[in-house]
Amino acid sequence: MRADSFLIAAEGGPRSDVVDAALADSAPTVLWLDQPARPVAAPALDGPTTADLVVVGGGFTGLWTALCAVEADPGRTVVVLEANETAAGATGRNGGFCDASLTHGLENGVAHWPEEIADLVRLGDENLGEIVATIDRHDIDCGAERTGELNVAVADWQAVELADAVDVHLAHGIEATLLDAPTTRSRVDSPLYRAGLLIPNRTVMLDPARLAWGLRTAAESLGVRFYDHSAVRSLEATLSSIRVGTDHGTVTTDRAVVATNAYQSPIRAIRKRVAPVYDHVLATEPLSSTQLASLGWMGREGLSDVGNQFHYYRLTPDDRILWGGWDALYHFGNRVGPDHEQSESTTRTLARHFLATFPQLEGIRFTHRWGGPIATTSRFTCTWGTSHRGRAAWVAGYTGLGVGASRFGARVALDLVDGITSERTSLEMVQRAPFPFPPEPLRWPAIQLTRRAIKNCDRRDGRRGPWLSLLDRFGIGFDS
Numbered sequence: 312m313r314a315d316s317f318l319i320a321a322e323g324g325p326r327s328d329v330v331d332a333a334l335a336d337s338a339p340t341v342l343w344l345d346q347p348a349r350p351v352a353a354p355a356l357d358g359p360t361t362a363d364l365v366v367v368g369g370g371f372t373g374l375w376t377a378l379c380a381v382e383a384d385p386g387r388t389v390v391v392l393e394a395n396e397t398a399a400g401a402t403g404r405n406g407g408f409c410d411a412s413l414t415h416g417l418e419n420g421v422a423h424w425p426e427e428i429a430d431l432v433r434l435g436d437e438n439l440g441e442i443v444a445t446i447d448r449h450d451i452d453c454g455a456e457r458t459g460e461l462n463v464a465v466a467d468w469q470a471v472e473l474a475d476a477v478d479v480h481l482a483h484g485i486e487a488t489l490l491d492a493p494t495t496r497s498r499v500d501s502p503l504y505r506a507g508l509l510i511p512n513r514t515v516m517l518d519p520a521r522l523a524w525g526l527r528t529a530a531e532s533l534g535v536r537f538y539d540h541s542a543v544r545s546l547e548a549t550l551s552s553i554r555v556g557t558d559h560g561t562v563t564t565d566r567a568v569v570a571t572n573a574y575q576s577p578i579r580a581i582r583k584r585v586a587p588v589y590d591h592v593l594a595t596e597p598l599s600s601t602q603l604a605s606l607g608w609m610g611r612e613g614l615s616d617v618g619n620q621f622h623y624y625r626l627t628p629d630d631r632i633l634w635g636g637w638d639a640l641y642h643f644g645n646r647v648g649p650d651h652e653q654s655e656s657t658t659r660t661l662a663r664h665f666l667a668t669f670p671q672l673e674g675i676r677f678t679h680r681w682g683g684p685i686a687t688t689s690r691f692t693c694t695w696g697t698s699h700r701g702r703a704a705w706v707a708g709y710t711g712l713g714v715g716a717s718r719f720g721a722r723v724a725l726d727l728v729d730g731i732t733s734e735r736t737s738l739e740m741v742q743r744a745p746f747p748f749p750p751e752p753l754r755w756p757a758i759q760l761t762r763r764a765i766k767n768c769d770r771r772d773g774r775r776g777p778w779l780s781l782l783d784r785f786g787i788g789f790d791s
């Protein structure tokens with residue numbers, strides 16, 4: 312088997328027995344959901360009820376929709392219907408990078424919306440500020456730390472890309488500093504680092520499950536009713552309402568917001584715009600003070616390397632390293648569900664790459680390994696729509712950067728469903744839909760072809776090749 316581009320950069324990586332030992336005790340569970348603060352599930356919906364607004368899905372998008380709705384209008388009756396439990400989807404499984412970017416990174420925003428990127432940057436900063444204000448206002452204990460992010464190059468061509476990226480950030484008024492290899496290594500020590508880009512002000516690292524549970528408690532305190540294990544099977548428009556049906560109940564409501572992201576949605580229109588891909592994550596045991604000292608990492612920044620296939624990693628509040636990314640696995644027919652939450656080969660690849668990055672941590676044990684579904688669009692940002700005579704709105708497709716952007720997504724969905732024209736709803740990013748993914752049986756081969764082209768691009772020092780160049784010309788891509 313050919314070494315992947317990361318192991319080529321790492322000149323081979325760790326021995327197999329070292330990887331085996333590191334993974335030997337890892338449990339197939341989600342670190343964030345595996346804690347005593349996890350709330351008891353709410354009872355399932357049973358029988359008929361009514362509400363002014365129904366929210367379908369209890370992840371970040373649904374939680375922000377519900378909370379923003381009652382904060383803006385305390386008299387509004389809001390019901391949240393969740394197929395599983397609060398934060399059981401991507402919301403409780405992610406890296407906890409809460410970023411100001413609404414566009415999956417500045418460069419992607421510049422490429423798609425050069426005319427409106429200044430507004431998108433400002434709206435993203437305001438959105439992050441409002442997330443932090445909500446955490447403070449409701450006293451949510453989610454380990455939030457405004458650490459900023461550090462992007463690292465592990466190959467020379469990536470160092471060149473970082474040098475370009477610093478100029479783009481500065482041109483848009485975003486503080487960013489290019490670091491040479493020794494300075495990067497003085498912040499976080501890995502023999503692989505060739506350069507770094509520090510963006511100090513636009514990322515808050517947090518525990519996503521504790522944020523989600525805190526948002527739920529805040530919403531409940533303002534009267535929002537939650538029903539867990541209540542998958543929505545149907546939305547039917549009547550002349551004056553929508554009837555939302557679950558297996559054992561119905562809610563008759565004036566408006567509905569559907570926030571099901573990567574999951575198969577009761578709204579079919581979402582399916583052509585969004586592809587569900589699985590992203591996988593490892594977490595280590597808490598690091599000893601000696602292990603921490605061997606890394607430095609005093610600024611506790613969120614890190615990611617910057618190939619087209621990349622890892623994101625961070626210190627958790629209890630000083631583990633969470634390490635995720637690299638493969639973005641699409642399963643034929645848009646399949647999602649527990650069967651896809653573990654991938655032995657991706658887990659091994661992640662562990663090898665981790666130990667190649669931090670060889671000084673040889674002997675460390677991974678305690679948790681898990682996966683979760685990301686909804687990606689061909690432009691890597693979310694997309695919105697309305698249905699049911701304008702009484703329902705939906706938003707999905709944040710790709711790998713939805714922890715912060717989901718609040719913005721929710722605010723836009725609320726404006727849309729309430730018929731409000733705002734600066735947000737007037738954005739081209741909101742008005743224009745992304746290029747659709749083809750349906751099956753074409754979707755799977757198209758995605759595999761693109762994934763292969765991405766791997767080859769990273770092997771060839773970032774040279775894009777004909778297929779990616781063609782997609783670039785149409786502003787289309789595949790990412791996690």
Ligand SMILES: Cc1cc2nc3c(=O)[nH]c(=O)nc-3n(C[C@H](O)[C@H](O)[C@H](O)COP(=O)(O)OP(=O)(O)OC[C@H]3O[C@@H](n4cnc5c(N)ncnc54)[C@H](O)[C@@H]3O)c2cc1C
Binds near residue numbers: 368405409572592
């Ligand atoms: C492994 C991983 C790492 C990530 N890392 C980051 C990161 O570090 N930073 C970042 O910004 N983003 C990250 N993301 C993306 C981020 O987690 C998501 O964009 C965000 O959580 C989306 O929230 P959501 O509420 O839209 O979707 P979800 O959290 O997936 O919520 C959708 C909910 O809808 C429910 N549902 C589905 N169908 C129905 C139905 N019919 N009826 C009722 N309920 C239904 C589901 O059970 C689920 O709870 C990551 C994602 C993954 C998977």
